[in-house]
Amino acid sequence: MTSPIVVFDSGLGGISVLKKLAALMPNERYLYFGDSANAPYGTREREEIVRLATDAIRPLLSERPKAIVIACNTATAAARAQVQALAPSVPVIGIRPAVLQAEAAGCRRILTLASASTLGSASYAEQLAQCRPGTDVLSIPTPEIVTYVEDGLCDRAGLLSALTKALAPAVKDPVEAVVLGCTHYPFAKDVIRTALGYDVRFFDAADDVAHEVRRTLEAGNAREESDASGDIEFRNSLQTPQMLSKSRMLFSMPV
Numbered sequence: 001m002t003s004p005i006v007v008f009d010s011g012l013g014g015i016s017v018l019k020k021l022a023a024l025m026p027n028e029r030y031l032y033f034g035d036s037a038n039a040p041y042g043t044r045e046r047e048e049i050v051r052l053a054t055d056a057i058r059p060l061l062s063e064r065p066k067a068i069v070i071a072c073n074t075a076t077a078a079a080r081a082q083v084q085a086l087a088p089s090v091p092v093i094g095i096r097p098a099v100l101q102a103e104a105a106g107c108r109r110i111l112t113l114a115s116a117s118t119l120g121s122a123s124y125a126e127q128l129a130q131c132r133p134g135t136d137v138l139s140i141p142t143p144e145i146v147t148y149v150e151d152g153l154c155d156r157a158g159l160l161s162a163l164t165k166a167l168a169p170a171v172k173d174p175v176e177a178v179v180l181g182c183t184h185y186p187f188a189k190d191v192i193r194t195a196l197g198y199d200v201r202f203f204d205a206a207d208d209v210a211h212e213v214r215r216t217l218e219a220g221n222a223r224e225e226s227d228a229s230g231d232i233e234f235r236n237s238l239q240t241p242q243m244l245s246k247s248r249m250l251f252s253m254p255v
């Protein structure tokens, strides 16, 4: 069997990235692992995120992955180097909030939604420092969206009420762009738009990541050459039939 591309997230959110990967490279084999037993990561200390992410990825190395995609902004910011150290010869590709993409598209007032850990990271501070002067970036942690997605998008009314409170500064003083800086958030775009009460441009980095993975595999001559149909396997630290059916449901949703 061909080597898989391992796609990892703290839970089900990375499925929004898996969708882009599978659309771009449908003939590859994907092994998706969600650490839903420990989600959310983003409210934890950095050392704990490093431990959880490396503990989750280490056993997957026996599958001899051709690439590891950290489809989690939080784990990328906290643990990318440590994940790479686990498997020095395997390319590790992470994801960061698409603030610079929103800025390059001409948006001057930007709202970044991400985990508290991502927003407090050195990597996020570096991105903000690269924005041109005059760019106004409002950053709000919204862990309730992670819970909503992990629960299979059940309590829309509860999420809307939480977001209406959390996003009040962006309701009062509207933004041009919302950066979805957590891979769970694309599944809640409609709730975010409703909470804001106006139309806005959304940015996330999933497409860029998918293209980076393709470029990396091509550079290493590791792209699957055959036109056989690919394969996607879902695994979860809560390996229950419910988690697996939620994974498939999210994979079938447009994002």
Ligand code: DGL
Binding pocket: 009, 010, 011, 013, 014, 039, 040, 041, 042, 043, 071, 072, 073, 074, 075, 115, 118, 143, 146, 181, 182, 183, 184
């Ligand atoms: N999908 C993760 C991310 O992109 C969720 C964050 C969390 O587990 O708190 O950051």
